[in-house]
Amino acid sequence: MTEEAEVFVEKLVAGGYALAQLPDGMKILLKGGYPEEFVRVRLTRRKSDLAFGEVTQVISPSPFRVKPVCRHFGDCGGCQWQDYTYEEQLRWKQRIVEEQLQRIGGITVDVGETVPSPKKFHYRNIAELTFSGKNLGFRRWRGHSVIDIHECYLAPRRFTEIAREIKSIVELLEIPFYNWKSGSGVLKHVVMRASSTTGELMAIVVTKTETLPKAKMLRNMLLKKYPDIYLVHVMNSRDAVVLRGPYRILNGEGVLTENMDWFTFQIPPTAFFQVNTEVAQLLAFHVFEEVAPSRNDRVLDLYSGVGLFAINVAPHVKRCVGVESSRVAVKAAKANANINRLRNVEFVNASVEELNLNEGEFNKVILDPPRQGLEKRVVELLFTLNPERIVYVSCDTASLARDLKRLVRGGYSVVRVKPFDMFPHTHHVESVATLVKK
Numbered sequence: 413m414t415e416e417a418e419v420f421v422e423k424l425v426a427g428g429y430a431l432a433q434l435p436d437g438m439k440i441l442l443k444g445g446y447p448e449e450f451v452r453v454r455l456t457r458r459k460s461d462l463a464f465g466e467v468t469q470v471i472s473p474s475p476f477r478v479k480p481v482c483r484h485f486g487d488c489g490g491c492q493w494q495d496y497t498y499e500e501q502l503r504w505k506q507r508i509v510e511e512q513l514q515r516i517g518g519i520t521v522d523v524g525e526t527v528p529s530p531k532k533f534h535y536r537n538i539a540e541l542t543f544s545g546k547n548l549g550f551r552r553w554r555g556h557s558v559i560d561i562h563e564c565y566l567a568p569r570r571f572t573e574i575a576r577e578i579k580s581i582v583e584l585l586e587i588p589f590y591n592w593k594s595g596s597g598v599l600k601h602v603v604m605r606a607s608s609t610t611g612e613l614m615a616i617v618v619t620k621t622e623t624l625p626k627a628k629m630l631r632n633m634l635l636k637k638y639p640d641i642y643l644v645h646v647m648n649s650r651d652a653v654v655l656r657g658p659y660r661i662l663n664g665e666g667v668l669t670e671n672m673d674w675f676t677f678q679i680p681p682t683a684f685f686q687v688n689t690e691v692a693q694l695l696a697f698h699v700f701e702e703v704a705p706s707r708n709d710r711v712l713d714l715y716s717g718v719g720l721f722a723i724n725v726a727p728h729v730k731r732c733v734g735v736e737s738s739r740v741a742v743k744a745a746k747a748n749a750n751i752n753r754l755r756n757v758e759f760v761n762a763s764v765e766e767l768n769l770n771e772g773e774f775n776k777v778i779l780d781p782p783r784q785g786l787e788k789r790v791v792e793l794l795f796t797l798n799p800e801r802i803v804y805v806s807c808d809t810a811s812l813a814r815d816l817k818r819l820v821r822g823g824y825s826v827v828r829v830k831p832f833d834m835f836p837h838t839h840h841v842e843s844v845a846t847l848v849k850k
């Protein structure tokens with residue numbers, strides 16, 4: 413028999429959950445539900461000290477509930493908070509960052525107000541859609557099945573329109589979808605990318621196989637409707653990361669160009685770029701301010717991507733070195749240094765963990781690791797280097813809190829943390845922590 417209960421929602425917590433307490437005192441993490449609501453829930457899992465559940469009925473709704481705009485909301489894993497006012501989303505992101513730093517990192521710091529996204533909807537410059545069964549779309553929240561997507565309010569309107577056109581063409585051409593269980597088939601993903609500042613559009617077809625059958629026919633049919641689109645084929649035999657592997661340009665430039673403030677960035681199909689260009693601009697400026705560059709500084713930018721932070725800082729310092737493991741991103745970063753006429757910035761293609769650094773080689777460090785944060789070896793490297801200032805950009809508050817704890821133990825103080833709303837209507841938050849040597 414399914415277990416049901418009526419509970420009072422206490423607060424929003426990390427991971428997109430709302431927290432409540434069951435009548436027997438056990439804490440429950442809920443999908444759906446907002447602070448100060450009285451809700452009916454269905455339990456989906458009980459562990460020894462924590463339960464999980466879903467809201468089945470809102471008995472007394474929060475005054476901050478709003479009508480969701482997207483027809484897929486609730487089913488699709490893309491948004492969690494689309495039915496909550498934007499102001500409350502910002503407030504809770506700030507609180508969650510504050511609480512995570514305290515709980516995981518033991519760090520008490522005044523977290524600044526969340527910097528809002530200039531665009532509330534259609535802010536993403538990238539969307540990764542997956543082929544599965546008969547569908548092309550996004551995965552359910554914490555699930556594997558894929559929903560056939562007809563609209564998305566996080567991405568530009570044209571993304572879903574073009575992805576659906578690609579779906580119709582590949583169905584017509586009978587190019588088989590990849591089967592995630594058996595490992596047979598061809599088409600894994602369509603990744604849509606765009607430049608928010610130049611309007612360039614790129615469609616990337618990701619296949620399991622080395623070749624994309626009927627690629628020419630697919631290109632010609634797509635170009636009839638979207639003559640300016642860049643089309644790229646990525647061969648990715650591994651399943652964990654979507655945009656990995658060698659690629660072939662089937663149409664157009666093969667790189668997107670973003671013009672941000674004084675700088676231009678070229679972004680190749682498989683390189684990382686911050687997903688919300690307008691927030692990325694604000695983020696880059698904040699990182700610049702927190703580095704507090706001066707003429708004799710030697711700045712190390714770890715996990716440098718196509719050079720966003722290094723290039724913003726370089727004109728104001730003596731030397732800047734970016735380190736990045738993706739060969740494609742490093743090539744683009746070098747090109748970006750040239751495009752922006754910078755002579756004092758270098759990019760090294762290496763894993764950060766492999767570096768050897770001497771004390772004092774760089775006096776300031778920027779960090780922007782992937783979700784999992786810093787490997788222990790990297791924290792040790794930082795202690796050897798002993799920089800006076802570290803600016804840590806993070807898209808995962810839990811790993812940020814863990815790493816800040818280690819850095820504080822090693823003699824740093826956290827002077828400021830600022831959240832940025834890179835991902836409106838989702839529970840995700842980008843944060844920048846500034847540390848100085850005690």
Ligand SMILES: C[S@@+](CC[C@H](N)C(=O)[O-])C[C@H]1O[C@@H](n2cnc3c(N)ncnc32)[C@H](O)[C@@H]1O
Pocket residue numbers: 684685686715716717718719720721735736737738741762763764765780781782
């Ligand atoms: C969150 S992105 C940040 C990129 C860049 N700072 C930006 O803002 O555009 C993380 C980057 O780290 C790179 N990366 C992941 N693991 C790495 C490692 N072990 N060593 C060096 N770079 C790594 C990824 O390829 C990606 O470009």
